[in-house]
Amino acid sequence: MQTDYSTLKQLDWQFGDFKKEAKNFTHDLHPYFGKFHPMIARTLIEELAPDSKYIIDPFCGSGTTLVEAKALGKNGIGVDANPLASLMAQVKTTSIDNFILKDIYMNLPEYLLTKYEYIDHYEVLEKIEIIKPEIHNEKKWFQDNVLKELGLIKLSIEEYFQTKDWHEDKVQAAKNLCLLAFSRIITSVSNQQTESKYKAVDKNIENGVAIDKFVDHLRICIDKIEDFNGSTGNVEIEIHNSDSRYLNFIEDEKCDFLVTSPPYLNSWDYGLYHKFRFLWLNLGVKEYNNKEIGRHLRRVGDVVDRYRNDMSLCLKEFSRVLKPGSYCCIVNANSIVKKEYVNTTEIIIEEARKADLILEDIVDKKVFGPHSGMHASLLTKKTEIKSNPATEKMRTSGKEEQIIILKKYDSSKE
Missing domain, CATH: 3.40.50.150 (Vaccinia Virus protein VP39)
Incomplete structure (x- = not known):
């Protein structure tokens, strides 16, 4: 029928x-x-x-x-x-345990901001240089200050989760959340014109903007995940x-x-x-x-x-x-x-x-x-x-x- x-x-x-x-x-x-x-x-x-x-x-x-x-x-x-x-x-x-979300919400931004105070110290710059990817025409697509800040965010995420003794699966899920928040801001602080226009433009990104954008979006992501945890079944x-x-x-x-x-x-x-x-x-x-x-x-x-x-x-x-x-x-x-x-x-x-x-x-x-x-x-x-x-x-x-x-x-x- x-x-x-x-x-x-x-x-x-x-x-x-x-x-x-x-x-x-x-x-x-x-x-x-x-x-x-x-x-x-x-x-x-x-x-x-x-x-x-x-x-x-x-x-x-x-x-x-x-x-x-x-x-x-x-x-x-x-x-x-x-x-x-x-x-x-x-x-x-x-789903991520609420105690883990709270830990990230309260502590990762503070960890990052503390490291940001030493962003121009040679040891920090050396670590950032190691973790930073190879980008063709790097100066065309990223300002120097943005490169340092993105490198510092990535470095801070890596170091922060190395200190946690949570189960491996929980650490990976929480780390993925932070990496997604990091990914969210990359295009907006790069010189790529828009999400769907692969053209370099001068955006004049000021110092600290990438750090602030990451912290803001990380906390938005955490709030969203926490709310969704409470609205779904098993x-x-x-x-x-x-x-x-x-x-x-x-x-x-x-x-x-x-x-x-x-x-x-x-x-x-x-x-x-x-x-x-x-x-x-x-x-x-x-x-x-x-x-x-x-x-x-x-x-x-x-x-x-x-x-x-x-x-x-x-x-x-x-x-x-x-x-x-x-x-x-x-x-x-x-x-x-x-x-x-x-x-x-x-x-x-x-x-x-x-x-x-x-x-x-x-x-x-x-x-x-x-x-x-x-x-x-x-x-x-x-x-x-x-x-x-x-x-x-x-x-x-x-x-x-x-x-x-x-x-x-x-x-x-x-």
Whole structure:
């Protein structure tokens, strides 16, 4: 019997003010491109899988789906090839004992500020130089005072946790929280123009600004984590920094609901815009760039065929880890590649069918904010893209996403 999806089609999928909604729980701990609205994940879970026990998001990004799953009392598995995104998702969904949060809140800022008094002492400068990453054209991207302060923050985090006798897992979770607060401020105190503009500008960052920003954001993060601890039940959330083409660490048919938004073809270059965060946190940006699906500005090979092959591998894995009859919901937007329109939704549906993921329906929604597979400028400048019915429709109706509702084939229902 065919399920009626009319309720989903009638919804306003923009759900009002994204920034206001993102302040709930731990959603706004760190900037990240292409986040979908938290209510998309929540609504799909509540409408299609209210009794689900294990929810998976195999392109979990900064963890939106997993935060909502935890808030709903669901177990969850998140996977992302981006190590920075995985760190965000891990911190957002990991409970930390309140006594540890209090210890960090009260003592780490004091430890840092005490060390800051000696920032120009030769021994401190020597330690900072050791811990500071190698940055090409360093002076172009960072002022000298900012380099010292970022180095001191990182050094202080390392030294502070060396003094703690907490269980190893608790130390790592708490340290990750501090590193995420550190990551949050890096772009704003660098000379990178904005989060999504990789251009050097002179910001004239004054002495002490990086230190103050870190302390302020650290305490905001701690408050958010403490509040979220108190609003969720005892559920298991796993975050894996891994490639979703190969989910061999997840057993067959473990999950009973999947909701995700795969990388939009030729959309964001996460490795470029977050480059300095990768460097300061010792994350492998080159390794990630080699694994990223649909990477913007990829210069070699047939990007569309590569995207199809990558998504085919992913969809086979999605099918394997889902129970028969379970839903697989994919939020997607079509793309522009080499000035030509590419219907990636059609590609996903075709490859899903080969993996026994059968199309149930498609829900169209207007794109909210930056979560788009197409560049706005390309839709408004007729000279920029080749004209065809699809691109003309995009120009007249605006950018749209699709929620592709798939269901894993269940032979027992025949």
